[in-house]
Amino acid sequence: MKVANTTSLSLLVLFAIGFLMLRLASGRAQRTRPSFAAGAQASQAGITREYSKSAYNIAPLSADRIAKLAEDLSPEERHILLDKGTERPMCGTLLNNKEGGAYVCRLCGLPLFNSDAKFTSGTGWPSFFQPSDPQHVHYQRDTDLGMTRTEIQCTRCRSHLGHVFEDGPPPTGLRYCLNSASLRFYAKGTELPPESRPVQMETAYFAGGCFWGIEDRFQQVPGVVDAVSGYMGGKTAEPTYEQVCSGTTGHAEAVRVTYDPKRVTYEQLLEWFFKFHDPTQVNRQGPDVGDQYRSAIFATDHQQLKQAREYIERFRGADAFRNRAIVTQTELAGTFHEAEEYHQDYHAKHGGSCQLPGG
Numbered sequence: 001m002k003v004a005n006t007t008s009l010s011l012l013v014l015f016a017i018g019f020l021m022l023r024l025a026s027g028r029a030q031r032t033r034p035s036f037a038a039g040a041q042a043s044q045a046g047i048t049r050e051y052s053k054s055a056y057n058i059a060p061l062s063a064d065r066i067a068k069l070a071e072d073l074s075p076e077e078r079h080i081l082l083d084k085g086t087e088r089p090m091c092g093t094l095l096n097n098k099e100g101g102a103y104v105c106r107l108c109g110l111p112l113f114n115s116d117a118k119f120t121s122g123t124g125w126p127s128f129f130q131p132s133d134p135q136h137v138h139y140q141r142d143t144d145l146g147m148t149r150t151e152i153q154c155t156r157c158r159s160h161l162g163h164v165f166e167d168g169p170p171p172t173g174l175r176y177c178l179n180s181a182s183l184r185f186y187a188k189g190t191e192l193p194p195e196s197r198p199v200q201m202e203t204a205y206f207a208g209g210c211f212w213g214i215e216d217r218f219q220q221v222p223g224v225v226d227a228v229s230g231y232m233g234g235k236t237a238e239p240t241y242e243q244v245c246s247g248t249t250g251h252a253e254a255v256r257v258t259y260d261p262k263r264v265t266y267e268q269l270l271e272w273f274f275k276f277h278d279p280t281q282v283n284r285q286g287p288d289v290g291d292q293y294r295s296a297i298f299a300t301d302h303q304q305l306k307q308a309r310e311y312i313e314r315f316r317g318a319d320a321f322r323n324r325a326i327v328t329q330t331e332l333a334g335t336f337h338e339a340e341e342y343h344q345d346y347h348a349k350h351g352g353s354c355q356l357p358g359g
Contacts, residue, residue, distance in 0.1 A: 051225040052135040055198035055258065058155045061108060066157055069107050080181045081107055081159040084151070089124025092180025100188040102132070102196070106181065108157035109195030112136055113176070115188075121168075121175055126183070128176040129168045137176075139164070152176060199260045201225055204269055205232055205298035205333050207252035208277030209285025212346040214255045217276050219345075223264025228256045229339040229346070232298050233331070241340055244292050253292050256336050266304060270311045273297070275357045279315075280324040298333035305332060 050059045061069075070082060079085040094103070103113040103126075113128045121127035131137045135155060142151040142163065152161045161182045168175035186192055208214050211229040218227040231239050234251030244251045257269060283291045299305035308330045316326055338344075 049135060050222065051199065051260070052133045052155075053226055054133040054135075055201050055225050056110060056133070056136065057199055057260075058110065058135060060155075061157045066107070066159075069157070073107070077106060077181045080179050084160040085179075086162075087125075087179045087181055091124075092126060094126045094180040094183055094185055095124070097126075097185060099185075101190065102186050102188075102192070103128075103178075103183045104186065104192075104196045105154040105157060105159060105161075106184050107159040108154060109184070109193060110136055110154055110156045111192075111196055112154065112161070112183065113178075119169055121177070123175075123177060125162065125177045126180055127168070128178070129170075129172045129174055131176065137161070152178075154182075199225065199262075201258045202261050202266070203300055204257045204259065204266060204304065205254055205300070205336060206257065206269075206273045207232065207254040207294060207296040207298070208273060208279075209253070209293045209295075210288050211253040211255050211339065211343065214273075214276055215345075216347040218255060218257050218269075218272070221259075221264060221269070221272055223260045223262075223268075225258045225260060227258075229343045230254055230256060231292075231337045231339060232334065233296060233329075239337055241343065245290070247290050247292065251292060251337070252294050252296050253339075254296070254298065254336065256338075266307055267311060270297075270308060274315060279312075279326045279328045280321070282327050295328040297328060297330045298336075299330065300333050302332075305330060 050057065052058045070078060073081065076085075076087070080087060097118075098115075100115045102111050102115070103118075104111045111132050113130075114132045117128045117130045117132075119127055119129060138153040138155045138158065140151040140153055142149045149163050149165075152164050153159060154161060159182065160179075162176065162178040165175045165177060166173055186196070206214060206218075215227045215229045218224050230253075231244050231249070231251035232254035234244070234249040236243060236249035236251065239249045239251050243249050244253065259269065277285055277295060279295045281295070283289065283294050285293050285295075297308045299308055312326055312328060312330065315321065
């Protein structure tokens with residue numbers, strides 16, 4: 001009887017230990033699932049970006065263009081990049097590469113990783129703890145092999161790169177595990193081919209009420225690379241949001257717009273700006289009152305200043321403004337102070353968006 005009780009107790013203990021281990025394993029699996037991937041996608045609020053923050057064209061390539069680029073792939077490269085294959089561990093040509101430089105997509109040339117983020121993981125594949133630009137990597141849920149993983153792809157051409165895991169070093173704690181065949185390496189100082197270079201940008205500055213909405217709308221304009229909220233036109237060095245709101249600094253809530261002049265002109269940006277706000281309201285926009293909400297254009301040079309003033313003069317002749325004075329200020333740009341991080345991409349972070357006005 002005593003032996004039977006001891007056996008039952010042992011079985012119960014073993015069952016409890018097994019159950020606990022299963023729960024722990026399940027919990028770890030849940031913790032290591034690619035929640036970061038969902039966060040990376042959510043940060044863009046479902047808006048398809050034509051350009052990345054680092055000024056690269058990341059618009060998806062057409063199927064015809066991808067097929068053309070794939071013509072010079074070797075059979076192994078085709079298997080990995082297009083068929084989502086995996087090269088054998090310890091065999092990749094870039095595994096032990098310690099030279100400084102850039103790693104770009106083998107198929108389309110988009111820069112993906114830099115050598116300063118590469119580390120030795122001991123897994124047999126080249127490993128990095130972060131991409132050169134988060135928007136250059138696309139995350140895809142992968143349930144092959146009976147487990148849930150996160151596949152990583154090139155944002156521009158969707159070629160297969162590898163997978164990302166949450167067992168990497170600081171500061172990200174991530175391990176981007178890549179196939180050497182998915183990459184092409186350019187040593188530091190080497191001239192990059194055209195497809196691996198950022199677009200040549202120009203900059204413009206606009207103020208027209210709360211910068212959240214102006215920033216959000218400019219980000220949707222075709223040809224705009226980025227829009228950043230900040231403060232401009234005041235006298236206080238390194239102003240904070242609270243100081244600007246006090247009305248004592250003289251700054252306006254402004255937006256720095258970087259754009260591709262081959263896709264959108266400065267005059268077209270002026271057209272959009274006057275659709276985005278009411279240029280007849282003095283030191284306010286709707287319910288937002290104060291000189292920080294004034295209408296203003298800060299020109300980067302005399303040519304922009306001339307264009308802005310000429311545009312406003314033509315605008316004054318429109319029927320809509322014959323009995324309403326346009327109060328938009330125009331001046332040469334001074335120092336632009338980027339606003340605090342919580343102001344950047346505000347609508348995208350909070351799940352909203354201001355629609356572009358119609359023609």
